[in-house]
Amino acid sequence: MQQRVLKLKAQQQIAPNTFELILSGDVAALAYQPGQFVMLQIPDTAHLLRRPFGIVTIEADRLHLIYRTVGVGTKLLSQCRSGQLLSVFGPLGNGFPTAFLKPKQEVLLIAGGIGMAPLLGLLKRLVAHGIVVTIIFGVKTKAALFYQLELESLAKVYYTTEDGTFGFHGNVNSLIEAKLTQAHYQAIYGCGPAGLLQMIARRYQNHPHVYCAVERPLACGIGECYACVVPARQQNGYYKACEDGPVFSKEQVVF
Ligand SMILES: Cc1cc2nc3c(=O)[nH]c(=O)nc-3n(C[C@H](O)[C@H](O)[C@H](O)COP(=O)(O)OP(=O)(O)OC[C@H]3O[C@@H](n4cnc5c(N)ncnc54)[C@H](O)[C@@H]3O)c2cc1C
Ligand code: FES
Structure with a gap:
């Protein structure tokens, strides 16, 4: 569980009110289990509480998230552009248990x-x-x-x-x-x-x-x-x- 400042690498709308967000930075060493999440700081001083988002993947220096705009925080996030710095805390929580599964099941x-x-x-x-x-x-x-x-x-x-x-x-x-x-x-x-x-x-x-x-x-x-x-x-x-x-x-x- 660590806090990092990541750079917004790319953001695009993939469906109505739905965005794919790629953040880059020092994340390569972060071990995570699918199902875990990060708390992301919305870049606005009026919204102090971080918002949780499930980790889609962490690959090399990229953290990949997908989110839907439902309120003020996600709306502000959708307006962020490449180069914006965003503070991220995590990975947090547990993940989906999978250790009992075997190949071909x-x-x-x-x-x-x-x-x-x-x-x-x-x-x-x-x-x-x-x-x-x-x-x-x-x-x-x-x-x-x-x-x-x-x-x-x-x-x-x-x-x-x-x-x-x-x-x-x-x-x-x-x-x-x-x-x-x-x-x-x-x-x-x-x-x-x-x-x-x-x-x-x-x-x-x-x-x-x-x-x-x-x-x-x-x-x-x-x-x-x-x-x-x-x-x-x-x-x-x-x-x-x-x-x-x-x-x-x-x-x-x-x-
Ligand atoms: C562990 C976890 C993982 C999540 N992963 C994702 C994800 O991968 N992608 C994604 O789009 N969303 C995800 N969410 C939901 C996301 O965190 C909220 O939609 C977001 O925080 C809303 O922020 P906002 O400022 O836009 O909305 P607000 O202005 O804070 O709220 C707008 C409305 O949404 C409701 N709301 C806010 N947060 C939640 C919530 N967590 N669950 C249900 N209703 C809520 C509020 O009650 C209010 O009615 C996740 C939530 C949790 C708890
Ligand atoms: S959000 Fe504070 S205890 Fe879960």
Whole structure:
């Protein structure tokens, strides 16, 4: 866990309100597990709290993030230009557990919208280890999809759109019901809105390896303020998304 000042190398819009951000600097030695995140300082003195973003990849001197503009911080970030210096703190949190997987085993990745961002790094890591990956990428409408060619070069991909403009017309649950009830996966990984994660936990309730990354508004990002609590399933208590997560098994928490 380290703080670094990185230079904005490139930023481009890849879908409506969705941006790819490449930062460069002294990151080559940072070990990370897909699912971990960084806290990024928005370059504006009125917004002191750093914002969390899942690590897509760290390759050579490049940190790759993908984000959606939802509020003032991400809007300001989208206006940053090449050469802008940005302070980044991390990697933080845990990551997706993968040590139990063996080459040629099959896994399922389920992404809702921008939830694809942290799953991209996981996809690359799994494929590099010889794991066979199927992806379900669910969005509201075709325009919200991104990185299709890259995904399809690495995995079998099913798309769902709520308005039927691309792929399967409906939600992720109805796609699984229609096409994937017979499939068996060694592990299921998810990231996206709470409703999607709840559906994954319900549908795969008897599966031993179901892991999802939760999104909670964070403040400190390092376990000190309790802004990010997630209710525990087995006990009267809470986990902290920033420190104990953001990845949890379905047995640990109520998504
Ligand atoms: C571990 C983690 C990893 C994340 N990774 C990514 C990522 O890779 N790409 C990405 O686009 N986003 C990611 N997010 C969400 C991202 O951090 C927020 O969208 C961002 O902080 C919003 O900042 P803002 O200033 O634009 O919005 P604000 O002005 O702070 O808030 C705008 C609205 O968004 C809501 N909001 C803010 N933060 C969150 C949050 N974390 N979860 C749900 N609602 C929120 C607020 O309640 C408010 O309604 C991640 C969040 C976490 C906790
Ligand atoms: S954000 Fe402060 S404890 Fe998690």
